[in-house]
Amino acid sequence: MTLPRSVRVVAASLVLGLAAALLVAVSPSPALAGLGHHGQHDKKRKKGKVVWDSTSFYAGSGAVAAHGKVPGGKKKVKLQVKLPGGWHTFASTKSSRKGTFSIAGTLNWYGSHKVRVSTSGRHRFNRSTKVNVFYTYAPRGNPADHVFLNHQGVRYSFNPCKTVRYAVNGDDVGPFGVLFAQMVMAQTSMATGIPVRYVGLSHQIPFQTDETRLPGNQDLLIAFADETEMPDFVTRSALGFGGPVQLRPARDGRHRRVWEATQSAVVFDTNKWYGTDLEQAFVGKKPLWGEVMLHEFGHAFGLDHSNGPDQIMYWQAGNGVYPDGYFRALYGAGDLAGLATDGLGQGCFRRVTRFRDGAPARIAAPRPLP
Numbered sequence: 001m002t003l004p005r006s007v008r009v010v011a012a013s014l015v016l017g018l019a020a021a022l023l024v025a026v027s028p029s030p031a032l033a034g035l036g037h038h039g040q041h042d043k044k045r046k047k048g049k050v051v052w053d054s055t056s057f058y059a060g061s062g063a064v065a066a067h068g069k070v071p072g073g074k075k076k077v078k079l080q081v082k083l084p085g086g087w088h089t090f091a092s093t094k095s096s097r098k099g100t101f102s103i104a105g106t107l108n109w110y111g112s113h114k115v116r117v118s119t120s121g122r123h124r125f126n127r128s129t130k131v132n133v134f135y136t137y138a139p140r141g142n143p144a145d146h147v148f149l150n151h152q153g154v155r156y157s158f159n160p161c162k163t164v165r166y167a168v169n170g171d172d173v174g175p176f177g178v179l180f181a182q183m184v185m186a187q188t189s190m191a192t193g194i195p196v197r198y199v200g201l202s203h204q205i206p207f208q209t210d211e212t213r214l215p216g217n218q219d220l221l222i223a224f225a226d227e228t229e230m231p232d233f234v235t236r237s238a239l240g241f242g243g244p245v246q247l248r249p250a251r252d253g254r255h256r257r258v259w260e261a262t263q264s265a266v267v268f269d270t271n272k273w274y275g276t277d278l279e280q281a282f283v284g285k286k287p288l289w290g291e292v293m294l295h296e297f298g299h300a301f302g303l304d305h306s307n308g309p310d311q312i313m314y315w316q317a318g319n320g321v322y323p324d325g326y327f328r329a330l331y332g333a334g335d336l337a338g339l340a341t342d343g344l345g346q347g348c349f350r351r352v353t354r355f356r357d358g359a360p361a362r363i364a365a366p367r368p369l370p
């Protein structure tokens, strides 16, 4: 049995009015007197609806997508992922005057994450779901096999909630080397969840002095240099170096102290790039440039050397051969756990002017690791 519309509205307001009057009679608290009003809001809130169109995909091949209707008409609609310290927006759109919306956002971060559609202000509305971003391979080894770079117990890393803008100095290696670097970059981005953007070519070589400074539009420099330009390749018998070049104090999503790397760099030995000890590949019968580059990128994003010989962050190249006799340029389970913690897993950073307990306001960047 249904009532005609006009009668129903009158009946509802009568009931609500009566409920409010009764509550006021029992307790004159203003908060309680407002209950009837809140009841109406709850009703409106329930009118929203979210249909999740895509919540499971392989990293690099999909996006989180949803459509539906939010209460309150035209609103800013956000896609957010839950991180330590709060929800982080990774896509936004506007709903129509009727409240309908359609939204999609890139979340290329390996693992299972809690994601929601959210609006704020009046008629605030949230609906969450679980998103799975699958690995395209089975990472090997022990997830505990990772170590963080630190200075007096404080980690270094990029602020994971900011896009890392990177340039490539491919003067010695041409377009093949640039594309190769971009493919390595994509893997590191999926491991950390940190979005990256290629901003173009550079001619700069990092770490030639104690104070490398990148142009204002770059957060990461990927460079190739020969052994005359970078004699440390020979003196420290290294295929490459990586690490932060500029640090400032910050707090992560759990309010822990962290050195925010505002600029980092990696550099690779082009004499060896054209040598025969390694293959310029991601899978092969010899140690791979893909492995070396993933390793130095790991340093640039905050990882120190791992104790697991089957991990990319192991200090020595060439230990990574798989049981089938092939080398593969793929982060292992320990590398990935470390990179997730050095990425979105630590929550967004808040900049602070200095740490309270006497640590300096800024420190010189540490010597890059091979």
Ligand SMILES: [Zn+2]
Binding pocket: 295, 299, 305, 314, 315, 369, 370
């Ligand atoms: Zn290293």
